[in-house]
Amino acid sequence: AQTVTQSQPEMSVQEAETVTLSCTYDTSESNYYLFWYKQPPSRQMILVIRQEAYKQQNATENRFSVNFQKAAKSFSLKISDSQLGDTAMYFCAFIAYNNNDMRFGAGTRLTVKP
Amino acid sequence: DTAVSQTPKYLVTQMGNDKSIKCEQNLGHDTMYWYKQDSKKFLKIMFSYNNKELIINETVPNRFSPKSPDKAHLNLHINSLELGDSAVYFCASSQDLRTANTEAFFGQGTRLTVV
Numbered sequence: 651a652q653t654v655t656q657s658q659p660e661m662s663v664q665e666a667e668t669v670t671l672s673c674t675y676d677t678s679e680s681n682y683y684l685f686w687y688k689q690p691p692s693r694q695m696i697l698v699i700r701q702e703a704y705k706q707q708n709a710t711e712n713r714f715s716v717n718f719q720k721a722a723k724s725f726s727l728k729i730s731d732s733q734l735g736d737t738a739m740y741f742c743a744f745i746a747y748n749n750n751d752m753r754f755g756a757g758t759r760l761t762v763k764p
Numbered sequence: 765d766t767a768v769s770q771t772p773k774y775l776v777t778q779m780g781n782d783k784s785i786k787c788e789q790n791l792g793h794d795t796m797y798w799y800k801q802d803s804k805k806f807l808k809i810m811f812s813y814n815n816k817e818l819i820i821n822e823t824v825p826n827r828f829s830p831k832s833p834d835k836a837h838l839n840l841h842i843n844s845l846e847l848g849d850s851a852v853y854f855c856a857s858s859q860d861l862r863t864a865n866t867e868a869f870f871g872q873g874t875r876l877t878v879v
Contacts, residue, residue: 683866685867685868689805693852693872693873693875694870694872694873695854695856695870697867697868700867739805741807743868745868749819749820750795750797750812750814750819750820750858751809751812751820752797752809752812752856752858752868753809754799754806754807754808754809756804756805756806757805757806757807759805
């Protein structure tokens with residue numbers, strides 16, 4: 651079974667600065683997808699960014715980008731120009747190409763300070 | 765239009781009762797999930813259905829029984845509720861993962877409190 655590890659339970663960053671959230675995973679699969687989801691205090695789960703394992707290019711969505719290191723099984727999220735609205739729980743998630751077993755890490759609580 | 769909708773949003777009930785949480789998705793997805801989020805925010809998969817067939821059944825007490833009457837619905841029934849069942853329960857759905865740009869869409873969650 652796949653496992654996803656987020657080793658930073660809590661992080662904080664000053665507004666307008668950059669922060670990186672870490673995620674590692676363990677799998678024997680070669681084809682899979684990785685995601686970062688955001689959960690603000692409203693409780694809603696919101697997709698931040700998605701990466702296909704077969705793509706070497708790192709995904710980018712506006713201020714959000716990932717550093718995907720397939721050999722190291724690492725998938726970190728970089729948030730640039732942090733905004734107060736980025737304050738939330740962030741979850742790293744993994745799903746293999748050939749099944750529907752979507753696994754989440756324990757989450758990182760990010761606080762953006764004014 | 766809400767893509768994945770769960771009802772109720774909040775549920776407070778006494779120990780020993782039986783309750784159901786309903787989930788519906790209007791995205792035409794083939795796969796639906798139930799997740800439990802505990803007080804520490806950990807998200808744990810409980811069940812996954814694909815085209816009304818159960819494909820993932822994690823180590824969940826058999827007091828929890830999912831029911832999928834059709835592809836768009838996945839309801840969760842819980843018998844003999846216990847204090848430890850208090851949590852937020854999320855329903856989600858996704859398309860075939862071999863489809864480009866797929867993701868899991870989540871409902872707004874149901875906060876279950878057992879007293």
